Amino acid sequence: MDRIIKLLFFALLVKPVVLLLLGLNIRGRNNLPKKGPAIVIANHNSHLDTLVLLSLFPLSQIHRVRPVAAADYFLQNGGLLAWIALKCIGIIPLDRSGGADREVLFSGCNRALENNEILVLFPEGSRGRPEQMSRLKKGVYFLIKERPEVPVIPVMLHGLGRSLPKGEALFVPFNCDVVIGENLTERDSAAGFINSAGACFKELSEYCLTLNHRE
């Protein structure tokens, strides 16, 4: 049942909106993981990020793609937002309060990877200021430390922070860049992984058409 709700949500609402109102400049589409377990990491500027990333996957695979999202933001107040997050998008809630033990914290993510699902993570932790990248957090590293075979695919998004930035309700159409990179293989230490991911995002941003390269 949940699978059908998610399928309809993406087939009838998200995909048409992303295709017609938004418009994507996609690069490196072949780098996208075709099956799980895999992890997609992206920079985070807008609520649209998750929807755009999920819309890249074929409808037949979409139920296997699970965004990791803040439990406090999406679930705390219940209601429509929580229903959409859980049923239509299928998030894995993550406790950001800092109280939980790491083992417990990542249990949802670990279970998803064991079920051959594709995780979507935003290592910046929060949407932050429009179109600016903040420091990457180390959480992803602890997920992949024990799983060298799981690919980590970086995706650079640009332009969505203009369409729907944090704290704004007015959606304004813009073309957005989606640049998909190759598997991150530098995994010897948390710092090394974070640095290589950061460098990779910087490199991918060179391919963004909507980024002004002269400034």
Next chain:
Amino acid sequence: MLGIPLHSFYLIVLVLILLICGSLIRYRLEQSNPEKDYTELRERIQSWWVMVGLLFAALLFSQTLAIVFFGFLSFLALKEFLSIVPTRQTDRRVIFWAYLSIPIQYYWVSIGWYGMFIIFIPVYIFLLLPIRMVLLGETKGFIRSAGILHWATMLTVFAFSHIAYLLVLPVKNEMAGYIGPVLFLLFMTQFNDVCQYIWGKKLGRHRIIPKVSPNKTWEGFLGGVATITLVAAITGPLLTPLLWWQGMLAGMLISVSGFFGDLVISSVKRDLQIKDTGNLIPGHGGILDRMDSLIFTAPLFFHFLYYSHY
């Protein structure tokens, strides 16, 4: 034929034959040089099939659908333009209003209100956008943003909407019907791109403006102008109310202005240091890469036709 006025029907058949020839040539090339990569050529031709198919479907289905279709192209072009040029984060609220001008402008077209169609963007939107900007209260970068937004709206909405207005002009050539002038404009503009390219490829030696585009030569330009002028002398009277010599003038106008439209969008891309304006159309780039010459030919051809026959 099939309820399509005869001359327009012939042009549609001609375009389909050209497309089939293109596909056959590509197939032959792939067969004779299996080691070469023809992906881009294949994508290019496939995209032409899709574009031509959508255009003919919209034009032949109904006048209203055709107007909506061109309005949607305006939207895609404006969106693409505003996505690549630098704008301020605060401008998104002004940009929202710029988008709203599209349905309104095409509504004036659909009811055939020429007076409003011709002043709505140069007067009302021209004044509305800076008013909205003032209300936002951000003065840093004000001049640059105002300039960018106005220019974008003029190019992609005002200039382009002239194609749609051709559809609602009273039919004066029964053999061509209301789609005749649009088919003439679109065919001559795209054929001009092809002719200038081929003449330039065959004979091109003297560059015109190497800083903007190294591929544009005097030989290509003049060859294109001559070809289009001659072809328009024949197709003009068939598809539009124009007489043969008026057709020649229209052809010359389309050829020269198409050349500059192409170069203007090229200059925009050079300034932004990008190669394509988007990747909506596989093998072609963005929608502006395809519409560049049309933005200049549409209003100029329209006003030439309007002045001479309406």
